[in-house]
Amino acid sequence: MQPSASNTAVKIVLPNILGYERIAMACSAYFAQLNGLPPDRIEDLKTIVAEATTNAMEHGNGGRAEARVSIWFESTPEAIRVTVKDEGNGFQNTFPDPDIERIMDDRETPVGFGLFLIRNLADHFAYRQLPEGGHRIEMRIAMQP
Amino acid sequence: MQPSASNTAVKIVLPNILGYERIAMACSAYFAQLNGLPPDRIEDLKTIVAEATTNAMEHGNGGRAEARVSIWFESTPEAIRVTVKDEGNGFQNTFPDPDIERIMDDRETPVGFGLFLIRNLADHFAYRQLPEGGHRIEMRIAMQP
């Protein structure tokens, strides 16, 4: 079952072009506003949507021009839920939080901030490999803080 | 062939909820900006997208909650193209431009401004009934005035 089963879900399909995450951000902002998410949480939502979308383009789809990123927005009384699907094979590793002190000392490269932001701004997130192929990440921003 | 065949097309599927045209407007604005449409033409684009989308919800889908509106955004060197598809039977009549003088005199009801705006702001538009069911309107805003 696709996440779009609900009567109020919005779906968007993006080409694999960096920068187009801005379209997903705008969609998410209006969708969330229409469904009553407070402004500061809308900012959180935009950021995690941007990060999950660019990850899907770069890591999931490996930058392939013909690949697509599909995004579903759903609203429940508890949360705004966003699902970002790519055509890749998912995570090959776990990724610890970046350590800015170590990065400043040149002992660590400055990567991993995308997942860091998702981990810290989303109230819930989970990813999984899909049996039909592709990978998706589901994230939620709660209506109540 | 769906209009989304191009590698840079964006597709969005909306539930049949008045107000959700705002999501389509935001999508269209960012899509157009990413593809270099000038700001004043982006405003034209947003307006025709809003009108075609609400028409699809109200007239095409007849307000049915389970119906969907699908919208494709495409960019060519000449124009931004938007296609709005509903699940209805299309136009049953032709509609002349509303005549504001007659409306002011109560000799005509104030309807028909949606198509009027599309007719006057789009550089091209065409609608057709689809063999597989549903109806779609295709509209273009030229890159050059």
Next chain:
Amino acid sequence: MAMQQHTNEIHLEAQGAVTILDIRGDITAFSESALGDAYRKASEQGAGKLLLKIEKEAYINSGGIAVLIQILAQTRRKDQRVAITGISEHFKKIFNMVGITKFADVFESTELAVQALT
């Protein structure tokens, strides 16, 4: 961006002989009752000169245009003068296309509108 609300907040304000309808929010078919109510109230108070002040960011659609025209039709019957301010260049163009500007002048600011109406 007062997007979620399907209604408007409208404040009536007198500036000399001009009654300003300060309209917050989008102008759509959903604006009909709020705008109609505010207009009736102003008219009952004897307003002969009206200024519709619309937010620059307001989303105005064809349904909202129909609502505005219905208000304008009433003002004509009542011999009231009407002006509009606040709208963006885009909606100035559209109000012109539709013919609204034949019945209500559009001004750059509240001050200029009040001046012209007075």
Next chain:
Amino acid sequence: MAMQQHTNEIHLEAQGAVTILDIRGDITAFSESALGDAYRKASEQGAGKLLLKIEKEAYINSGGIAVLIQILAQTRRKDQRVAITGISEHFKKIFNMVGITKFADVFESTELAVQALT
């Protein structure tokens, strides 16, 4: 909304002992060369105190955060002082989460930042 551009316009400006990097546009991985160039230029001119002025509407993503941290790492090696201004409440929160604020204070305005650095 300078969205289409994948690069930044950066103006260097001296205010007393402080060199302001006035950064227009989004802060993403694409900002690396423009920001690196501006930083190098400022450093070559002997700047010891830097203020990164970011647009309030700027879109800052994880790639941009990495670019900023790399600049901060260089300033630490060169013993320069750095402050940041212009960002929204949302990005203040994020800069705090990430730890950027351990190495650069964030100020409400250019004036307050220049004062604090001086």
